Amino acid sequence: MAFSPITEESHVEYGFHRNLRKEYPEIVSAKGNYLYTSENRQIFDACGGAAVSCLGYGHERVIQAMYKQSLTGVTYLASSFWASPVVKDLCKELIQGTNGEMARVYLTGSGSEAMEAAIKLSRQFFYEKNKDTPRVNFIARENSYHGNTIGALSVSGFITRRQPYIPFLMDNVHHISSCYPYRQQEEGESDAAFVTRKATELDNKFRELGPETVIGFIAEPVVGAALGCVPYVPGYLKAMRDVCHKYGALFILDEVMCGSGRTGTLHAWQAEGIVPDIQTMAKGLGGGYQPIAAMLLSQKVVKTIMEGSGQFIHGLTYQAMPIQAAAALEVQRIIREENLLEKVTRRGTALGALLKKFLAEHPNVGDIRGGGLFWGIEFVKDKRTKQPFPPEVGISQKILELAISPQFNMTFYPGTGSVDGIQGDHIILAPPFNITNEDVDNIVTVVVAVIQLVFSEMAG
């Protein structure tokens, strides 16, 4: 059958990636911080897509690394038959990035797949030792997002994404509250007391379920899309880990969004001085150059598997592909060689300070939180009572639409549900790690202008 010639018809939308009723601007090229539309607009990407593009677009070194790997002819390999030097190098780079705290890497193609792997492997950890293990339950958190596949969505506490699929979701997942000081910390309650309250809630959940039935506790150290960059309170990760270990359960961290350097350390857990038993990472791993994610396993977990079956009862066709690894390895080498974590911390501190300077007093800005180059701004109708806008007002969407319009040409990552899973609006800023001071100023100028305009138009 002959292919049809290219006609105007080729521009008709046949894809179904998100909203069937909406038309999206077409991006035809990109370089550095900028996306270029088919209408010749230049758009500054201040959120790296979904906190993915940690080196910006079109980075010459990453493109060359992928090209070089393509020239070997080995873009794909069946990982159940073969090893690959570039995959080995990537795994070594990742383990070295944990200072040897983690022992092995399992590569997948997406964050959801990495979370599915973590869910299954953590069950297998107990099954290796006892085929009749009673450990079947997970404890996870409200206002969390761990992915859209059934297992990952089951552990997620993202109400709107879960709602239609509740009959399919795993009934062995039990949610406790998130760690969200802006809406949960009581007046006069110290951080230490707040952390103790959270650890007690986890402990109580273990006891309610029967500690011997719990596989592990799953959390994002800095909550991304579901809450808008809410970092853990210092001491929280350690306290939650201690509860897990008291009951012999696994402490599992999802660093798909907040990891790979986004918060200023390669892994968010490194700032707390603790080590998870299992962790995932994804977005900044490949920086958007290839779909790639990873599950990292601690010495303890690897030892148990080694002493048992020696294999993970799982597998995906597109895992550990050399072309994915070539891209991710180069992204990770650039982060290390160019000392970008130090830049993330410095630029991030400046970004946070400027956002607070210009927006903290705004009557509709409830909270500005984050760290590194990962900042969230939460909007409220009433600053004193923290009452959110009704969801139908669509504040975060309005802000994105104005930001992305020809007047401002910038993207922010919008989110909803930060109050109770349905109400609450926020935006996320997650620019590339190699932004300049001028870029930081530019982002702040636009964010402030957009927020002021959206709310003044609503008031007027």
Ligand SMILES: Cc1ncc(COP(=O)(O)O)c(C=O)c1O
């Ligand atoms: C914390 C977290 N976990 C898991 C996922 C799922 O990753 P993916 O969309 O690559 O499947 C996401 C995606 O946004 C995420 O933010």
